[in-house]
Amino acid sequence: MIIPMSAEEHSAHRDRRIPAAERVAEGVWTLPLRNHPGHMSFTFSYLVEDAEGGVHVIDPGWDLDENLEAIRAALARTGRRGRGPASIIVTHLHPDHMGLAERLRSGHGSPVVLHRWDEEAQRESAHWLADAGRVRADLVAWGVPSERLEEVLGYVTGTPRVVIPADLHLEDGDLLPVPGRRLRAVHTPGHTPGHLCLLEEDQRLLFTGDHLLPVVTPGVGAAGHSAENPLRLYLDNLLTVRAYDDCQSLPGHEFRYRGIAARAAGIAARHLRRTVEVEAVLAVDPGATTWAVASRLSWSRGWAGLTRHYLVSALRQTAMHADLVRSGAHLDALEAWGRPPVGPRPLGT
Numbered sequence: 001m002i003i004p005m006s007a008e009e010h011s012a013h014r015d016r017r018i019p020a021a022e023r024v025a026e027g028v029w030t031l032p033l034r035n036h037p038g039h040m041s042f043t044f045s046y047l048v049e050d051a052e053g054g055v056h057v058i059d060p061g062w063d064l065d066e067n068l069e070a071i072r073a074a075l076a077r078t079g080r081r082g083r084g085p086a087s088i089i090v091t092h093l094h095p096d097h098m099g100l101a102e103r104l105r106s107g108h109g110s111p112v113v114l115h116r117w118d119e120e121a122q123r124e125s126a127h128w129l130a131d132a133g134r135v136r137a138d139l140v141a142w143g144v145p146s147e148r149l150e151e152v153l154g155y156v157t158g159t160p161r162v163v164i165p166a167d168l169h170l171e172d173g174d175l176l177p178v179p180g181r182r183l184r185a186v187h188t189p190g191h192t193p194g195h196l197c198l199l200e201e202d203q204r205l206l207f208t209g210d211h212l213l214p215v216v217t218p219g220v221g222a223a224g225h226s227a228e229n230p231l232r233l234y235l236d237n238l239l240t241v242r243a244y245d246d247c248q249s250l251p252g253h254e255f256r257y258r259g260i261a262a263r264a265a266g267i268a269a270r271h272l273r274r275t276v277e278v279e280a281v282l283a284v285d286p287g288a289t290t291w292a293v294a295s296r297l298s299w300s301r302g303w304a305g306l307t308r309h310y311l312v313s314a315l316r317q318t319a320m321h322a323d324l325v326r327s328g329a330h331l332d333a334l335e336a337w338g339r340p341p342v343g344p345r346p347l348g349t
């Protein structure tokens with residue numbers, strides 16, 4: 001059971017509008033910022049004041065002029081008119097979270113802080129996308145039929161290739177350079193390899209980025225090409241965050257809430273229902289390709305209706321679940337979270 005912490009945010013989510021900015025705790029504010037159409041309607045940026053009057057921006061949001069103005073206006077309200085953020089802290093590499101980091105840095109000289117793996121993932125993804133031969137070989141290995149190969153290749157290589165390097169890399173357990181506050185990095189790979197949650201130890205706030213969202217099930221392995229199975233890491237890190245159940249969750253989208261352990265369990269069950277579905281397909285056809293497995297799963301749009309990034313996402317998800325089952329690692333996850341009831345229940349894409 002989760003408990004929304006802001007009536008304004010909860011009603012805005014229900015009415016599909018962007019909520020007003022709010023004070024969360026001493027020196028901590030929300031700043032909801034608009035997203036590009038086709039994505040979650042807004043992203044929560046957060047402002048965190050330090051003991052020396054500096055204000056740090058967590059997730060500066062999509063690269064839009066109106067968002068840049070909103071951040072500058074919010075900084076001015078805190079008494080930092082004309083001065084930029086003391087630092088730009090990024091939970092993960094996606095453009096709805098990190099997009100404005102480069103313009104804020106170049107405009108104000110503010111350092112960008114993120115986990116090293118998400119900087120590497122940006123580079124790795126850009127290299128992979130730039131090598132059409134390698135992408136093609138990976139799609140063939142997934143079993144994409146030859147008559148669909150050019151179409152799927154077009155969806156994959158149409159992804160933007162932005163690389164924003166960090167000025168400071170964080171590792172799990174590091175304290176952030178925020179004077180007077182104990183704000184600690186909690187590395188939660190899965191959604192992206194370098195995804196960070198941020199723990200405000202004194203006020204028991206957990207900035208959860210896209211690791212946990214109160215309503216939508218976050219995507220896994222959403223950083224493009226990846227060597228390790230992100231689903232295995234993600235399921236492990238859903239276990240990790242149960243330790244912060246006493247904290248208020250400050251997510252990247254939707255609304256603030258309490259009930260981190262319950263939400264982690266709900267999300268794990270949803271992913272594991274898909275794992276069990278893939279396990280059943282592989283039990284009767286152990287050598288099936290990713291494409292062949294995916295075509296036999298239940299999809300909210302129907303398999304035939306999947307195109308563009310929905311199709312690529314469906315193949316990626318299927319590949320991760322199949323790898324989890326073939327490695328046997330799904331048995332640990334099913335033991336930790338419990339085996340979900342079998343039966344078709346479309347997961348969506």
Ligand SMILES: [Zn+2]
Pocket residue numbers: 040043094096097210252253
């Ligand atoms: Zn997001």
